[in-house]
Amino acid sequence: MRSCVSTLFVLILSNPILLRPLYALASANGQLALTLKIAIPEMASCQQLVTVTTKNWDDLNASVQLYERPAGGGTSWRRLGNAFPAVIGENGLAWGIGVHGTGQRGEPRKREGDKKAPAGVFQFSDVFGTARPDQVRFFRLPYRQVTPTTEAVDDPKSKYYNQVVDRTSVTHPDWASSESMLQVGGRYRLGVIIEHNAAAYPGFGSCIFFHVWDPSYPGTTGCTATSFSHLVQLLRWLDPKKNPLIVQLPVDRYQQLKQRWGLPALPE
Numbered sequence: 001m002r003s004c005v006s007t008l009f010v011l012i013l014s015n016p017i018l019l020r021p022l023y024a025l026a027s028a029n030g031q032l033a034l035t036l037k038i039a040i041p042e043m044a045s046c047q048q049l050v051t052v053t054t055k056n057w058d059d060l061n062a063s064v065q066l067y068e069r070p071a072g073g074g075t076s077w078r079r080l081g082n083a084f085p086a087v088i089g090e091n092g093l094a095w096g097i098g099v100h101g102t103g104q105r106g107e108p109r110k111r112e113g114d115k116k117a118p119a120g121v122f123q124f125s126d127v128f129g130t131a132r133p134d135q136v137r138f139f140r141l142p143y144r145q146v147t148p149t150t151e152a153v154d155d156p157k158s159k160y161y162n163q164v165v166d167r168t169s170v171t172h173p174d175w176a177s178s179e180s181m182l183q184v185g186g187r188y189r190l191g192v193i194i195e196h197n198a199a200a201y202p203g204f205g206s207c208i209f210f211h212v213w214d215p216s217y218p219g220t221t222g223c224t225a226t227s228f229s230h231l232v233q234l235l236r237w238l239d240p241k242k243n244p245l246i247v248q249l250p251v252d253r254y255q256q257l258k259q260r261w262g263l264p265a266l267p268e
Contacts (some may be wrong), residue, residue, distance in 0.1 A: 014207070020176055033199055034109075035101040043100045043262050044073035047242035050234065052224055053251045053266060057108055058092040060219035061085065064226060066237065067264045077264030080237075086226040088117035090219030093250060096196040097124040097204055100261070110205040112156055115221050118196040119206055119249050121261070123229070125193035127235055128164065140239045146188055151178040154200035157262055163200070164193065174230065179207065187214050192238070194246060196226070210234070210246070224248065
């Protein structure tokens with residue numbers, strides 16, 4: 001009996017799909033372990049990097065800079081164009097869950113509804129917008145059109161938590177809270193999904209986007225936003241074959257982690 005239990009335990013630990021419910025239970029109790037990787041393996045193959053930096057953890061104004069390099073780790077980053085302005089969550093930044101890990105003890109940590117943008121290093125997922133797919137064939141990332149039934153699920157109790165779904169394709173919607181993306185209006189005219197909390201640990205933040213900035217709002221509820229023209233420039237440039245990543249950090253934290261993670265020098 002003991003050997004069967006041991007075998008089952010090893011199987012669970014070696015299988016990330018089976019592990020997810022265990023971590024989800026821990027995260028529901030706010031006990032997801034804090035880790036900050038010494039090195040980020042995904043950075044070695046990254047040829048396109050987007051940096052989003054702020055003056056401090058509480059600042060909602062950000063500076064965005066694009067970088068590229070001809071090959072992965074070991075080659076130098078080249079700055080692409082000038083930095084451009086953006087805004088983040090109206091309450092600043094807090095460590096999110098990404099390829100960097102989960103964060104650093106003693107520093108802010110992203111939670112659902114805290115109106116903070118996730119800090120860390122993240123991959124990109126799909127581009128979304130109100131245009132028809134045939135109108136945006138120049139995007140190289142996968143594209144999904146926002147329709148009246150497109151919803152961003154932010155209910156931690158839902159099995160669709162942290163997913164953008166077409167409500168008509170879900171047989172039994174189980175969420176009590178979501179965002180109708182078409183009703184948001186111009187801010188979701190165009191955007192890209194940032195893969196924060198990709199494993200959907202309940203309560204650690206959901207549906208984080210880089211979308212169009214509406215100047216009538218001082219900040220966002222947790223996303224990153226810039227002008228439509230700068231967003232189009234960014235999304236036309238992103239190429240999944242070049243393994244693009246986005247880094248969001250306060251400037252002083254960026255400088256501390258620059259060498260450790262192989263990040264480029266920021267503009268002076």
